[in-house]
Amino acid sequence: MTKKILIATTALLLAAGSAAAAEKTKFDFWFGLTGDLEKRVQEVCGRFNASQNDYEVVCTSQGNYDAALQNTIAAFRAGKQPTVVQVYDVGTATMMLSEAFIPAAQMMKDNGYTIDWNDYIGGISGYYASSKGEMFSFPFNSSTALLYWNRAAFEKIGKSEAPKTWEEAKADAEALKAKGYECPIAINISANESWQLLEQFSAIHGLPIASKNNGYDGLDAELVFNKTKFVQYVKDLKSWYDAGLVKIKAKELGQDMVQAFAAGDCQMILTSVGDHGTVTRTAKEGLSWDVAMLPVYAGTERKNSLVGGASLWTLKGKSAAEYKGAAAFFAFIAKPESALFWSTVTGYIPVTKSGFDFMKAQGFYDKAPYKGREVAIQSLTATPPTPLTRGIRLGGFTQIRAEVGNGLQEVFSGKADPQTAIDGIVARGNQILRRFEATYKGKTLP
Amino acid sequence: MEKRTTFRQWWIGVAFAVPQIVLIFTFFYWPAGQAVYWSLTLQQPWGGGNIWVGFDNFRQILSDPLYWNSVVRSIVFALVATGLSMGIALILAVFVDRGLTGSRIHRVVMIWPYGIAAPALALAFRFMMAPEAGFLSSLNRLWPGLWDPGLDGVDAMIEVIVAFSWKYVGYDFVFFLAALQGIPRALSEAAALDGAGWFRRLRDVQLPLLTPTVFFLLVIDITESFQDSFGIVDIMTAGGPARATELMVYKVYFDGFKGFDYSGAAAQSIVLMILIVALTILQFRFIEKRVHYR
Incomplete structure (x- = not known):
């Protein structure tokens, strides 16, 4: 009798286990950040995986931005590319001509998400959009240059x-x-x-x-x-x-x-x-x-x-289920709450107006150590982007x-x-x- | 009479050779062939297509005066780095061979630098040679501005040569020591009985017997200094200041792996390959004549 129960339980557990495994669609995300920032990206991945039961993103650091792009190209040529890859700002022109990606806007539409693209801060979205304004990749870690000055010395x-x-x-x-x-x-x-x-x-x-x-x-x-x-x-x-x-x-x-x-x-x-x-x-x-x-x-x-940093590209040649997962991942990191988390654990800035407003409302910029980072948004939005301040596409x-x-x-x-x-x-x-x-x-x- | 194994069936010999041929083909001839093909085309990095351009890539490289500067620079680097590492290795090996205090430890420790990965080694040297904070900062305290690899190209070149030579001293040392210990003691002892001092014995007895090793290391070190230096250059100077340390192999690495100009990098690597082959032939043609094999 005990034996039978044991067998039945085991079978049940196995069935449940395999069912759960079958439900979760895994997809790969390769990125170029290392050290402390690598841990932060892994935390974002962990938060996404914990937030839902359908998909699991497997995040792998490739060492640095150059290596991430280099390895992805090699993998793509061998047909083993990840679904999502982080590409640095200056790689944008190469990516756009690669014919190896699915544009971000199309990707979200195909998978049933409506994204307000105007919510993205102009100086950021212009860098990653086609000359006609269609977004090709998702801004991820974004920054801009500032003047740091020593107040005590100036006094x-x-x-x-x-x-x-x-x-x-x-x-x-x-x-x-x-x-x-x-x-x-x-x-x-x-x-x-x-x-x-x-x-x-x-x-x-x-x-x-x-x-x-x-x-x-x-x-x-x-x-x-x-x-x-x-x-x-x-x-x-x-x-x-x-x-x-x-x-x-x-x-x-x-x-x-x-x-x-x-x-x-x-x-x-x-x-x-x-x-x-x-x-x-x-x-x-x-x-x-x-x-x-x-x-x-x-x-x-x-x-x-101009914005600096990197954006997330979706590569061609993966299954519909993996794209669904990737779309869910993009939607997750675009949430204002994710922006707050990401900006808190790194020095990067929010990429959407709603993310920035949410962070302001939460009092993020009111006190040290984050006070002052709003200057980056002021700098990026000093004027609406002109044809010369959209970005560099060389x-x-x-x-x-x-x-x-x-x-x-x-x-x-x-x-x-x-x-x-x-x-x-x-x-x-x-x-x-x-x-x-x-x-x-x-x-x-x- | 010479002993020789013969096989009755011709294919047995071939079968023994096959694994080696397959390895060489897969890991050398095939990639090299691919590089030749790429150098004659313009490759899109993502594999979207390529355009046949004949010798355009070579024409572009060879008509660039800055490229010729980097060829000269690479040759200078190879000669100085090889001379430095072989010279120091020989001195150290002679000391250890003479059984000076601590030579047992040195024999083991000296090979370690060769096992250190180039980036780690370069980081350590960059730290030591930093003009503001490193060991050499004391030089600048005595003579301000004397050591400045950040803006002075000669200083930067010295820096990478020293780092590279340090790595190869260990490698050369092992070969020199082995060769020295292979020389029959009786020869040195006989010379000593004749009243020759240690330097005389080194010059007239040991060195002539070392020539096969010297020649071997010369070929290896020169080849390696053309190929193995990019990691050190990348971390220490990134080819700067103002191209002063831009060696041929660093440019291949940079254009190919960072700039994604696969065709340009392939063409440069073929020029580099031809240069190394030519230098090696020259060495076999002219220097090997002075080598005494026993």
């Missing part, structure tokens, strides 16, 4: 506000220098800083980086930033560097600029709002600091800044950024004057663009 020179213009910033830097501060402004000049020094600078000044509306209107776009105010900006940075107002801070020198700012060694830096949490956690005790929008040159009408942009880094290094090491160096960046960058255009001969950007 010593009689100021309680961050500089709004570069003219003011220079005067402040001189005053700080006179007060004995060794490093009023810290910058770095590797490929990565193309983001704040060239891309964000051009956007907020309403300047083009490339023709054809920064590449949105055609693969035959050409770089033009050797003819804009960017040249003046580099000249100024170099002369301020020579005058000791600007210092170069990089990991390979011992201290990167975020560390230098958090240690109180440097008084102003330009970096991502994503570093807000890092500075909060690592700031020297008693460091009084704040963030502000990036300075513009006097007489400039400020435009919105192929081979990772290599172009490397050229920017090389060019800036030529300027700061005194190898070339700013105009010559920037002309060189543009000439070599255009070769990269022509190569990209030839690779996709006959194709057009959507």
